[in-house]
Amino acid sequence: MFCGVVAGALPAHVVHEDARTLAFLDLRPACRGHTLVVPKAHVEHLWDADAETAAAVMRTAHEVAALLRDRLHPDGLTLRQNTGEASGQVVPHLHLHLVPRWHGDGTIGWPWPPPEHVDLPGLLAELRG
Numbered sequence: 001m002f003c004g005v006v007a008g009a010l011p012a013h014v015v016h017e018d019a020r021t022l023a024f025l026d027l028r029p030a031c032r033g034h035t036l037v038v039p040k041a042h043v044e045h046l047w048d049a050d051a052e053t054a055a056a057v058m059r060t061a062h063e064v065a066a067l068l069r070d071r072l073h074p075d076g077l078t079l080r081q082n083t084g085e086a087s088g089q090v091v092p093h094l095h096l097h098l099v100p101r102w103h104g105d106g107t108i109g110w111p112w113p114p115p116e117h118v119d120l121p122g123l124l125a126e127l128r129g
């Protein structure tokens with residue numbers, strides 16, 4: 001689907017474009033200004049992207065975040081990336097969501113309170129190996 005947008009075969013409201021990335025307005029926005037950033041080269045997951053692609057996508061996200069702040073004046077911004085079905089990824093082409101936030105908008109929740117038993121030392125040992 002997003003390869004079609006990159007190729008120009010599908011219409012999009014393009015906010016930013018450079019050699020490696022494209023940013024366009026989400027067709028089903030969580031709020032006004034909800035923008036997606038994708039690499040032009042197809043990768044499905046963040047796990048599939050090489051470091052250069054990941055950096056290019058983040059560089060564009062940084063630029064678009066500034067644009068959204070300057071033009072829409074949100075109180076904050078949520079940056080979200082879903083990798084895999086379990087995370088809520090629907091379109092199988094890597095994309096970052098930039099969601100401008102306003103106080104009290106309730107756009108994106110986060111589980112609260114967090115789980116009671118979180119073994120941080122154990123988790124850190126698992127991550128460090």
Ligand SMILES: [Zn+2]
Nearest residue numbers: 002003042093
């Ligand atoms: Zn694709």
